[in-house]
Amino acid sequence: MFHEKNPKEYHSAIVDVTDKCNLRCRHCFYFREEHDSEDMDADEFLGGLKELRDRHNIMSMGWCGGEPLFRMEVVLQGLKLFPLNMIYTNGTIPIPKLDNTIIAISIDGPPEIHDTIRGKGTYEKIINNLDSPGMKGRLVLFLSTINTINASHIERMVKALAKIPIFIIGFMFFTALKEYRDVRGYKYTDEQKTTFSLSPEERDGVIHRILELKKKYPHRIFNPDRTLELMMSQNAEACTSKCNMPVRTLTLDLKLDRKLPCVLGRGVDCSTCGCVFPYLQQAKKEGDPESVALKF
Numbered sequence: 147m148f149h150e151k152n153p154k155e156y157h158s159a160i161v162d163v164t165d166k167c168n169l170r171c172r173h174c175f176y177f178r179e180e181h182d183s184e185d186m187d188a189d190e191f192l193g194g195l196k197e198l199r200d201r202h203n204i205m206s207m208g209w210c211g212g213e214p215l216f217r218m219e220v221v222l223q224g225l226k227l228f229p230l231n232m233i234y235t236n237g238t239i240p241i242p243k244l245d246n247t248i249i250a251i252s253i254d255g256p257p258e259i260h261d262t263i264r265g266k267g268t269y270e271k272i273i274n275n276l277d278s279p280g281m282k283g284r285l286v287l288f289l290s291t292i293n294t295i296n297a298s299h300i301e302r303m304v305k306a307l308a309k310i311p312i313f314i315i316g317f318m319f320f321t322a323l324k325e326y327r328d329v330r331g332y333k334y335t336d337e338q339k340t341t342f343s344l345s346p347e348e349r350d351g352v353i354h355r356i357l358e359l360k361k362k363y364p365h366r367i368f369n370p371d372r373t374l375e376l377m378m379s380q381n382a383e384a385c386t387s388k389c390n391m392p393v394r395t396l397t398l399d400l401k402l403d404r405k406l407p408c409v410l411g412r413g414v415d416c417s418t419c420g421c422v423f424p425y426l427q428q429a430k431k432e433g434d435p436e437s438v439a440l441k442f
């Protein structure tokens with residue numbers, strides 16, 4: 147378990163609860179790397195989190211995986227340990243009613259594109275699960291990872307979701323590894339390495355389209371304008387090279403050891419970062435009101 151000689155404060159943390167998942171998505175950032183594949187004993191895991199919470203003053207926890215809801219009992223107990231929680235789920239498992247918890251559901255396109263990336267029938271399962279007790283009547287937060295397969299379908303994706311009464315969607319971009327190695331049981335290594343990343347020009351083009359979509363679908367797209375501008379090729383490196391994710395958020399693996407630089411993996415290539423975080427951090431530093439209003 148992670149132990150710092152002089153413990154620092156990390157108000158937020160993210161943990162891999164389990165390496166189990168019912169899907170094998172083509173752009174997955176978890177299964178593309180080797181992991182210690184044994185989940186920790188539940189009591190030991192929860193006890194360790196409590197210890198880390200007290201030692202580092204952790205106020206919010208992100209529950210990741212694998213698919214965190216595969217360890218539903220552990221997550222349900224774990225949610226009680228932190229004032230604020232966020233569960234990152236693939237949305238295919240019914241979601242119970244949860245307090246003090248934001249549910250982030252991954253969605254990667256209109257139905258047929260999402261299913262191409264995540265597996266047949268997965269889009270429909272998500273939509274059906276929005277009727278589960280935990281989701282009915284509450285704001286749905288979708289997160290979408292843009293790559294070469296879905297980049298030209300984002301407007302159709304938002305249009306398809308617009309039937310849902312209350313939702314918001316955040317766009318990220320596929321982030322590559324510095325180096326790929328074959329991993330047993332994961333067959334998309336070559337595809338990730340060769341075809342998933344957008345070129346800087348393609349990514350800039352998508353960002354322009356997202357900015358246009360924000361005007362067409364007001365209050366539906368989460369990314370503040372300034373963060374999108376900062377994601378563009380001429381600005382991105384200045385943000386990613388200063389990313390303070392490793393010192394701000396305690397990212398933990400299955401054994402509660404430190405996972406650095408961040409949840410996207412030990413071998414992640416920060417120069418291709420498509421996560422909102424470094425851009426949001428910079429936009430907040432500049433005092434951009436839309437970004438400052440986001441409380442994470």
Ligand code: SF4
Pocket residue numbers: 167168169170171173174175176177211212213235236
């Ligand atoms: S649902 Fe998440 S953890 Fe599971 S394969 Fe897809 S991206 Fe990976």
Ligand code: SF4
Pocket residue numbers: 321386387389390391392407408409410414415416419420421423424
């Ligand atoms: S991948 Fe992105 S969010 Fe993660 S440490 Fe690198 S720059 Fe920061």
